[in-house]
Every structure is written in C-alpha cells, then in structure tokens.
Amino acid sequence: MRSSKVNERRKRVLTAIGNMRHQLGLVLGAARNARQDAETTLERLRLEQRIARVGIARADHDESLAAAMHHPLMAGLRDQFKATQAAFHAEAATVPARLRELIAQAAPGPASRPPTDWLGRIGTGALTVPPLWRIGSSTMDETGPFPVSVPLLDESHLAITSAPKTRATVDALVEGILLRVLSSMEPGAVRIHLWDIGQLTAVLPNLYPLSRTSAITVYDPTRLEDLFDDLAGHIRRIHTQTMQAGHTSLRSMRESLGQRTEPWRIAVLFGNGENWAPETLRELRRIAGGAVAAGISLIAVDLPTVLGGGVENIRLLDEKHAMTSMTGPDLVVSLDPPIPATEVSGAAARLAEALIERQGGPRTFNDLLPTEFGQESSAAELRAPVGFFEGDPVEVVIGDATPHVLIGGPSGSGKTNFLYALIGSLAARYPPDELALYLLDFKEGVSFAGLAPGRRDKSWLPQARLIGVNVNTDREFGLALLKFLADELRRRSAAAKEHEVTDLAGLRRQDPGGHWPRIVAVIDEFQYLFAGRDTVTGAATALLEDIARRGRAQGIHLILASQDIAGIDAFWGKPAVFEQCTLRIAMPKARRVLAETNNAAIAAPKWHAVVNHDSGVAHGNQLAHIPDASNREIFSTLQRKLWDLYAEEHQRPRLFDGAVSPLLDHVAAYATLSPGGRARALLGQAIDVDDKACAVELASAPGRNVAVLGTAIAEALSIMDASARSLARQYHPDEVEFVVCCLVDRCAPAVDQLVEVLKAEGHWVVRMTEDDIAERMTKIAGEAVGHTRILLLYGVDAALPALEAKLPGEIKSGLDHFRTVLKLGPSRGVHTIGWWRGTARLKDTLGFAGTDDIGAWAALDVQGSELTGFAAGQVVHWSPRPGRALFFDRSTHMTPEVMIPFDRPEF
Numbered sequence: 001m002r003s004s005k006v007n008e009r010r011k012r013v014l015t016a017i018g019n020m021r022h023q024l025g026l027v028l029g030a031a032r033n034a035r036q037d038a039e040t041t042l043e044r045l046r047l048e049q050r051i052a053r054v055g056i057a058r059a060d061h062d063e064s065l066a067a068a069m070h071h072p073l074m075a076g077l078r079d080q081f082k083a084t085q086a087a088f089h090a091e092a093a094t095v096p097a098r099l100r101e102l103i104a105q106a107a108p109g110p111a112s113r114p115p116t117d118w119l120g121r122i123g124t125g126a127l128t129v130p131p132l133w134r135i136g137s138s139t140m141d142e143t144g145p146f147p148v149s150v151p152l153l154d155e156s157h158l159a160i161t162s163a164p165k166t167r168a169t170v171d172a173l174v175e176g177i178l179l180r181v182l183s184s185m186e187p188g189a190v191r192i193h194l195w196d197i198g199q200l201t202a203v204l205p206n207l208y209p210l211s212r213t214s215a216i217t218v219y220d221p222t223r224l225e226d227l228f229d230d231l232a233g234h235i236r237r238i239h240t241q242t243m244q245a246g247h248t249s250l251r252s253m254r255e256s257l258g259q260r261t262e263p264w265r266i267a268v269l270f271g272n273g274e275n276w277a278p279e280t281l282r283e284l285r286r287i288a289g290g291a292v293a294a295g296i297s298l299i300a301v302d303l304p305t306v307l308g309g310g311v312e313n314i315r316l317l318d319e320k321h322a323m324t325s326m327t328g329p330d331l332v333v334s335l336d337p338p339i340p341a342t343e344v345s346g347a348a349a350r351l352a353e354a355l356i357e358r359q360g361g362p363r364t365f366n367d368l369l370p371t372e373f374g375q376e377s378s379a380a381e382l383r384a385p386v387g388f389f390e391g392d393p394v395e396v397v398i399g400d401a402t403p404h405v406l407i408g409g410p411s412g413s414g415k416t417n418f419l420y421a422l423i424g425s426l427a428a429r430y431p432p433d434e435l436a437l438y439l440l441d442f443k444e445g446v447s448f449a450g451l452a453p454g455r456r457d458k459s460w461l462p463q464a465r466l467i468g469v470n471v472n473t474d475r476e477f478g479l480a481l482l483k484f485l486a487d488e489l490r491r492r493s494a495a496a497k498e499h500e501v502t503d504l505a506g507l508r509r510q511d512p513g514g515h516w517p518r519i520v521a522v523i524d525e526f527q528y529l530f531a532g533r534d535t536v537t538g539a540a541t542a543l544l545e546d547i548a549r550r551g552r553a554q555g556i557h558l559i560l561a562s563q564d565i566a567g568i569d570a571f572w573g574k575p576a577v578f579e580q581c582t583l584r585i586a587m588p589k590a591r592r593v594l595a596e597t598n599n600a601a602i603a604a605p606k607w608h609a610v611v612n613h614d615s616g617v618a619h620g621n622q623l624a625h626i627p628d629a630s631n632r633e634i635f636s637t638l639q640r641k642l643w644d645l646y647a648e649e650h651q652r653p654r655l656f657d658g659a660v661s662p663l664l665d666h667v668a669a670y671a672t673l674s675p676g677g678r679a680r681a682l683l684g685q686a687i688d689v690d691d692k693a694c695a696v697e698l699a700s701a702p703g704r705n706v707a708v709l710g711t712a713i714a715e716a717l718s719i720m721d722a723s724a725r726s727l728a729r730q731y732h733p734d735e736v737e738f739v740v741c742c743l744v745d746r747c748a749p750a751v752d753q754l755v756e757v758l759k760a761e762g763h764w765v766v767r768m769t770e771d772d773i774a775e776r777m778t779k780i781a782g783e784a785v786g787h788t789r790i791l792l793l794y795g796v797d798a799a800l801p802a803l804e805a806k807l808p809g810e811i812k813s814g815l816d817h818f819r820t821v822l823k824l825g826p827s828r829g830v831h832t833i834g835w836w837r838g839t840a841r842l843k844d845t846l847g848f849a850g851t852d853d854i855g856a857w858a859a860l861d862v863q864g865s866e867l868t869g870f871a872a873g874q875v876v877h878w879s880p881r882p883g884r885a886l887f888f889d890r891s892t893h894m895t896p897e898v899m900i901p902f903d904r905p906e907f
C-alpha cells in the first residue's frame with residue numbers, strides 16, 4: 001500500500017519534470033530562432049550601409065557586395081535600393097525649378113534678376129529688404145542649373161575669402177551685390193561704408209559717382225578706427241532707440257511702426273589676409289555681434305577672423321568659381337559674370353542723381369526758417385535746425401541736457417557762418433520776449449556788426465540786446481558781459497526763490513507776466529578773455545565757471561567759439577566750463593572739440609559741421625550741411641522781416657565797437673544832462689554792457705577834484721573838454737564860473753575852442769595865464785563866492801615854478817594857495833580839473849599833504865605801478881594803450897576801471 005503511494009508520487013514528479021523540460025525546450029528554440037532573425041536583420045542592415053556608402057550603381061560592380069546581395073536572406077535588398085534611388089532622382093529633378101521659383105518670389109527684381117533687367121533703374125523698396133541676393137548659379141548632375149543667393153541685410157554678414165589673382169572677381173562680386181541692393185531699395189534707404197586696407201583712393205572705383213552722396217562713405221585705409229567708431233556709434237544709438245521703443249531689433253521696430261527710422265547699412269572691409277592686433281579683432285567681432293539687429297551687415301573680404309552674429313561664407317576657387325556655405329561642400333558655384341565697369345558707373349551715377357533729387361537738392365538758409373515766425377516758447381528749451389543731412393533738418397537743442405555750446409574749427413571753416421545760421425534759425429522761431437542775444441566777437445573785424453543798425457541798413461535784429469565788435473584789445477568788455485550775466489543769474493535765482501521754484505520753466509509758470517527770456521551769450525574767440533596773467537583772466541574764469549554751472553537752471557546759456565587748440569587750451573585749469581559745454585559743434589578739421597577718440601570732424605566735408613549733443617562722444621555725431629547764412633543779403637532779408645515784426649516794441653541793441661570812440665554829443669549820458677541836481681563831470685565812455693559814461697560827481701565835499709595824468713595830448717584834451725562841457729550843461733549861466741588856464745602851447749587852439757563853446761552857452765569864463773596864476777590862486781583861495789567855480793588847468797605842472805615863487809610881502813607862495821584851493825575848495829564849490837603830465841609832478845604839487853585831495857583821476861600813458869599811491873594803496877594793473885584811460889574815483893570805485901575817452905573832433 002505504502003509503496004504504491006510512493007510510486008504514484010514519483011510518477012507525478014517525473015511528469016512535472018518532463019513537462020518542464022518540454023517547456024524549456026520550446027523557450028530555448030524560440031530564442032535561438034529570434035537570435036537568428038536578428039542576426040540576419042543586422043547582416044542586412046550592415047549590407048545596406050555598405051551599399052549606401054558606395055551607391056547602388058557601384059555596388060553592382062563590387063564583387064563581394066554583389067555576392068552578398070545575391071544571398072537568399074538578402075533577397076529584395078537590391079530592388080529596394082533601386083526604388084529609393086529612382087524616387088530621389090525624381091524629387092531632385094524638381095529642386096532647381098523649385099529653387100528658381102522660391103528665389104524669384106523671395107528675392108524679386110534686382111535681388112535675383114539678371115542685371116540687364118534692372119541696371120540703371122531706381123529702387124522702390126522701403127520697409128522690407130529681400131532676404132536673398134543672387135551671386136551665381138550651380139548645378140547638380142544632369143538636373144540643370146539653379147540660382148545661388150546669399151542672405152545679407154537684417155539676416156547675416158558675408159565673409160569672402162579670395163584665391164590668388166581673384167581681386168577683380170571679388171570686386172565684381174561685391175559691386176554686383178551692392179548694386180543689387182542699391183537698385184532694389186529706394187534712394188537713401190541703404191548706406192555703404194567702404195574701407196580697404198591697401199587702397200588709398202579708389203575702393204570699388206566703379207561706384208565712385210555715389211561717393212559724392214551720403215550713399216557711400218569711403219574711409220582712409222589707415223583709419224579703420226573711424227569706421228569702427230561710426231559703426232559702433234550707430235549700433236549703440238539704434239540699440240538705445242529700439243530698446244526704448246520696446247523692440248529687440250531695428251527690423252521689428254520698423255515693422256511695428258510701419259516706418260523706417262534709420263537706413264540699412266553695409267560696411268565692406270577689404271583686408272589682405274594678414275593678421276590684426278588682437279584688440280582690433282575683438283572690436284570687429286564686437287561690432288559684428290551687434291550689427292545685424294541694428295540693420296548693419298558686414299561684407300568682410302579676407303579678414304583674419306570669424307565674424308559673430310550669423311555669417312555666410314563665399315570662398316573663391318578661381319576667377320569664376322566659388323564654394324559657399326549656402327550650397328555646402330559638394331557644390332561648386334559659377335559666379336555671375338561681372339557687370340561691365342561703364343555700366344556699373346552709369347547706374348551709380350543715376351542712383352546718385354536720384355538720391356540728390358530725393359533729398360531736395362542743396363538746401364538754403366530759407367529752408368531753416370519756419371513758415372510762421374515767432375511761434376515758439378523758450379520756457380523749456382531752445383530748439384532750432386542749423387543744417388541738413390540727407391535732406392532732413394539737423395537740430396540744435398539748448399536746454400537742460402545741453403546748456404552751453406562749444407564751437408571749434410580752424411579759420412575759414414565756417415564758424416561765423418554757423419553762428420549766423422543758428423542765430424537766424426532761433427530768431428525766426430523765438431520772439432524777443434522769449435530770446436535775448438548778447439553777441440561778442442573778440443576777432444578783429446565786425447562779424448556781428450550787421451545785426452545792429454548801420455549807415456546803409458537801419459534795421460537790426462530785434463532779439464539782439466548787445467553786440468560787441470572789435471573788442472580784441474578790450475578784454476574788459478568781455479568781463480563786463482560776464483559780470484552782467486552773473487548779475488542776471490543772481491536776479492533770476494532770487495526771483496525763482498521768491499516764487500519757490502528752482503528753474504526758469506518754473507519761474508515762467510509762477511510769474512506769467514514777468515519778462516524772462518532765455519539769454520544766449522555768444523563769445524567768438526572767447527580765449528581772448530584768458531589772454532593775460534592778470535586780474536581780467538582771474539575774474540573772467542571765476543565768472544564763466546559760475547555762469548556755466550548755474551546758468552542752466554536760470555536759462556542763461558553760453559556759446560563759446562574758438563579756433564580749436566587755442567580755445568581748448570584756454571580751458572586748462574577750468575574743466576568746469578569745458579565740461580558744461582555738452583553741446584559740441586566741430587567744423588571740418590576742428591581738433592579737440594569732440595572727444596579725443598572721435599575723429600568725425602577730420603572727415604567732415606566743407607561747409608558741414610558735426611553737431612554732437614553728447615559732449616563730443618562719437619555716438620552723438622550728427623553731420624549737417626550748413627547753408628550759407630553769412631552772406632549779407634541772405635541774413636539781412638530775415639533781419640528786415642523780424643525788424644518789421646518787432647522793432648516798434650523793442651529797443652535797438654547796444655552796439656559796442658572797440659574801434660570807434662563815441663562822440664560826447666552822441667552818448668545818452670550827455671544828452672540827458674540838465675541844470676539842477678548834483679553836477680557830474682563826464683570823463684569818458686565806460687566799457688560796459690550798458691551805455692554808460694564814467695562820471696565824477698562834484699559834490700561839496702573834500703577831495704572832489706579831478707586829475708588827468710600823462711602826456712597823451714589828444715586823450716587829455718578829450719577828458720578835460722568832456723568834463724567842462726558836461727558840467728556846463730548842468731548849470732544855468734549865472735551859477736558857474738569857469739577859470740581856464742592853458743600852459744601847453746600846442747593845446748591853446750583847443751582850449752580857445754572850448755572857451756568859445758562855454759561862452760556861447762552863456763557861461764562866465766575867466767582866463768588865467770602863467771603870469772597871473774599865482775596871484776589869481778591867492779585870490780581864489782581867499783575869497784568866498786556865491787557860485788560854483790570850476791578850474792580847468794591844462795598842463796598845470798608847467799606853472800609850478802611860477803606858483804612856487806613868493807609874491808613880494810607874502811608869507812605863502814602861489815603853490816601854497818593852490819594847495820589850499822585843492823584842499824578846501826571843493827567844500828566851498830571850487831573844484832579843480834587839472835591835467836598833470838606825470839604823477840611825480842602831481843605829487844610835487846600836492847607836497848606833503850598826501851594824495852587825498854585828488855579824489856578822482858584818469859591816467860593815460862602812466863604805468864600802473866606809479867598809480868598805487870593814488871588808489872588807496874592798492875596794486876594797480878594798467879598797461880597804457882592808445883585811446884584808453886584808467887579811471888578811478890575814490891568815492892565810488894573799489895578798483896580802477898578802463899575808460900574810453902570820447903572822440904573830440906577838431907573844429
């Protein structure tokens with residue numbers, strides 16, 4: 001029983017094992033089969049790969065491959081290959097046609113058509129550029145040629161590598177591309193910059209007709225940095241513009257605005273395959289990196305670097321063939337044949353004409369003027385066009401960011417003309433209540449004189465308040481202008497403070513009824529202000545710095561012009577003024593007006609200016625053609641119109657002409673004198689912004705005498721004469737007695753004339769001579785009279801011997817009595833106006849009494865060092881010059897001032 005159970009169990013186990021064996025056998029068999037299949041597939045794939053490598057046609061002739069293909073396991077492989085090849089050929093046959101069609105659509109007209117279809121026509125493209133430009137064609141086997149084009153504008157750069165003896169081919173290739181571009185786009189839409197390391201004059205000479213327009217700029221081969229500066233400047237400016245408008249590229253801004261704000265630019269650089277300095281390469285790569293987004297593409301020929309920012313390559317094989325990155329390493333491109341040179345230059349000439357015509361031809365001064373005059377407000381700033389670039393106006397802004405202007409350029413480069421263009425353009429826009437001009441020219445000449453009324457033309461520029469000409473030796477006049485501006489600055493600051501505002505715009509808002517024009521002071525050849533190591537230079541520097549710093553807020557602006565170097569050197573030690581002149585105007589060939597590395601002025605053509613609102617940094621450059629504005633007729637036509645408009649309500653400007661001494665009869669201070677009030681002797685014309693005379697008040701107080709010092713006869717006579725005649729006007733006939741003594745024979749006729757004039761006015765005149773001077777002095781010193789006595793003593797030093805002699809029976813000499821007259825006379829109404837021909841002689845006259853009795857003096861040819869004793873002990877700076885005197889009045893002056901004796905015509 002037990003054994004049968006055991007047997008049964010064993011049988012069951014054996015059966016189970018047998019089942020398992022069977023199952024395992026099955027599994028192993030399947031695995032073997034699968035492996036075999038896989039191995040066959042692998043074999044087939046390997047074979048496919050080998051066949052693909054050599055191609056089916058060659059595989060048929062390869063013994064081992066042919067045998068492998070004939071193995072039963074590889075059945076159908078050959079047919080499969082043949083079918084694929086047939087399908088490929090069928091497809092490839094359509095490629096050239098499809099490419100042709102694609103390119104014709106994407107790159108229409110000159111971008112892809114043969115030159116005969118478009119050469120000489122003017123393009124119309126404005127907002128978008130074709131993406132591809134044809135350079136040649138290629139073929140694939142028997143499938144026929146297809147066009148080869150390269151991308152450029154808004155897409156990529158182009159790098160061309162030449163082969164030996166292919167320069168002419170490269171030139172033709174580049175010329176062809178440029179002509180296609182220029183003929184596709186409307187005139188002015190694309191600018192070309194050309195630089196060739198080896199070519200001094202003719203880079204792409206066939207395009208020469210365009211180089212007289214803005215379409216092509218050719219750079220000096222030694223000045224690659226100029227091109228780099230230009231490109232970097234454009235990139236920076238365009239980048240800022242596009243970023244501000246919320247775009248990442250010029251193209252996207254253009255598309256969204258539907259307007260072109262900047263032209264496209266192509267810079268062609270011809271290298272010679274040699275290496276460059278690492279920093280130059282770095283700069284090139286930096287420019288290439290940012291250029292495409294700014295609408296700038298580079299065509300780099302034989303440059304020793306790989307450009308950044310997307311680039312396609314053309315590598316010349318020989319004079320007719322090239323490889324390109326567009327077509328890959330297997331296809332050779334046949335370059336299009338060169339367009340004949342005469343046809344290129346003919347087309348270039350036509351494009352140039354079209355461009356010039358489109359820019360409206362040369363613009364004139366009248367194009368700077370608005371249709372309606374006087375419509376602008378200067379509350380925020382002054383803004384006016386001064387010239388044109390490409391037919392578009394170029395503006396100058398004088399305001400918050402650019403409060404002061406520095407203009408530089410060598411003699412004859414057009415500075416004065418620029419100033420006229422600016423003044424005219426401003427005056428046509430801003431009426432006299434908005435703009436006040438103070439114009440000063442240190443040059444010998446009369447450049448601004450025409451703006452004041454003249455003999456021939458009675459009109460004047462109504463905005464002009466002051467015109468200074470021929471001030472080259474009167475630096476004091478420049479100083480007077482600066483003092484005036486500094487005073488005005490203070491007045492405006494105080495008014496602003498009172499109205500609790502900080503600047504002119506605020507002041508004008510708070511005080512709408514006030515008169516707060518913007519003030520523009522033009523100082524031509526301003527470096528004269530700093531011409532000496534003296535008090536004028538010191539004071540001018542301090543004032544100019546103050547005005548430059550604080551003028552911005554108060555609407556007081558400086559325009560400083562100079563023949564560059566001299567002017568700029570004048571800024572040494574005064575960086576504040578230079579730095580505040582953030583608007584720089586560089587005339588052609590101007591040096592150091594722009595930033596050190598900015599060479600735009602060197603390349604600027606004649607009658608142009610580089611206008612730069614960024615302190616002269618290159619990216620601020622704006623080139624402008626300045627129209628002729630200084631031609632007398634051109635400006636005076638505008639001036640007469642403005643005069644007609646405004647002259648009735650606005651006074652004429654003050655004209656200060658350093659070459660002309662005014663006549664006493666013509667000065668306002670003389671004309672307005674009348675009897676009554678406190679008598680003032682007018683000595684001469686003050687060098688001041690206001691039309692003022694230098695006057696000495698003859699009050700009844702000690703020291704109110706006047707001495708004229710020096711040997712210069714004409715000036716001495718003028719001062720004596722003016723004093724007497726001006727005093728005569730202020731007294732009724734019975735109120736004054738003139739005691740006249742002339743001890744200089746040469747002056748006798750002049751003195752006689754004066755006496756006649758005084759008598760003719762009804763005045764009482766007593767003549768004194770050398771013989772009776774001592775006696776009369778004695779009398780005058782002793783008696784008291786009820787009227788004023790004016791002693792006019794010409795060359796009184798000559799009377800010293802006569803005065804020193806004692807009269808018989810007298811204790812005191814005539815000189816003692818004269819001293820009494822000088823000391824006590826003024827308090828009793830006896831004033832001496834005497835001319836001494838030297839300071840020593842005046843001191844002899846005064847004796848030990850000191851100089852207090854001479855309260856006022858006018859020195860002529862007397863050195864400053866001799867005058868210290870007469871000017872309260874202060875050091876006097878005075879180098880005598882003809883036609884000028886140094887005037888000092890103890891009662892009103894801190895320091896002496898330079899004066900112009902009046903012109904005293906001979907009768």
Ligand SMILES: Nc1ncnc2c1ncn2[C@@H]1O[C@H](COP(=O)(O)OP(=O)(O)OP(=O)(O)O)[C@@H](O)[C@H]1O
Binds near residue numbers: 608627
């Ligand atoms: N844009 C212009 N178009 C035509 N003529 C001009 C132009 N600019 C200047 N001129 C002429 O050139 C000459 C010299 O110009 P301008 O007097 O302005 O030069 P400048 O730089 O002020 O010289 P300087 O410093 O010697 O006075 C003048 O006869 C002027 O009429």
